[in-house]
Amino acid sequence: MRRNTPGVISGRDLLPALIRRVERHDPAQVVRLLEPLVLERRAKRLRDVIDQRLESVQVIFDAPHDPHNGAAVLRSCEAFGVQFVHVIERLERFLAAPTVAKGAEKWVDLRSWSNVDDVIANAKADGLELVAASADGELGPQDLASIPRLALVLGNERDGIADALAAACSRRVRVPMRGFVESLNVSVSAAILLAQATAGRRGDLSEGDRLRLYARGLYFTVDKADDVLEKFAD
Secondary structure, eight states: OOTTSTTOEEGGGTSOHHHHHHTTSOHHHHHHHHGGGSOHHHHHHHHHHHHTOBSSEEEEEESOOOHHHHHHHHHHHHHTTBOEEEEEOSSSOOEEOHHHHTTGGGTSEEEEESOHHHHHHHHHHTTOEEEEEOTTOSBOGGGGGGOSSEEEEEOBTTTBSOHHHHHHOSEEEOOOOOSSOOOOOHHHHHHHHHHHHTTTOOOOOOHHHHHHHHHHHHHHHSTTHHHHHHHHHO
16 A cells, blocks of 8 residues: 555544544543443443553554554554554654554554654653564564563564664564565564463553543444533533
């Protein structure tokens, strides 16, 4: 997929206008107003999924180029409950294909960075260990589950991980292969590694993030939710 393919959009535009509208409101008020309008089985489904989501596993994607890969990584993060994805736009804007993301952008928090040093400082301040995905890594995918707080670092499809970012990684992880090919697409590698990294972990989002996502889910569910919220505001 090319960056000029019709339908490809900037990562900054992936956040739907619906989310921007709901997050202008206090999430506790959104829940109080909208929860009574939702079937209990839907509310339970939202709570059950949100309760499994993770803050202790995050992804740092360095200078992604291909919009298909960008969207596929977001989709994998959503599938495995990874809440926070950090994209470093040091070479060009992050672009993604919504047709590939399949709605994952509604649930994953995407954070854009222009400076490698800033994202490193942010990860270390959060107590995350940076582990680089690399073909010659000393770790296997199963080892990621034992890292208490992990930032999985993915590189640019052509040039890999920036030197400064690679130097900040304490370890490297590989995807074992037994065929003739020497590498996998970055989005495929991400899915394999995240499946192992998240295995067996209990959901650990903060109460504030869980409430925020629950309010978001209720908003998506209730027909004419804007009318209900605006009536309250008035």
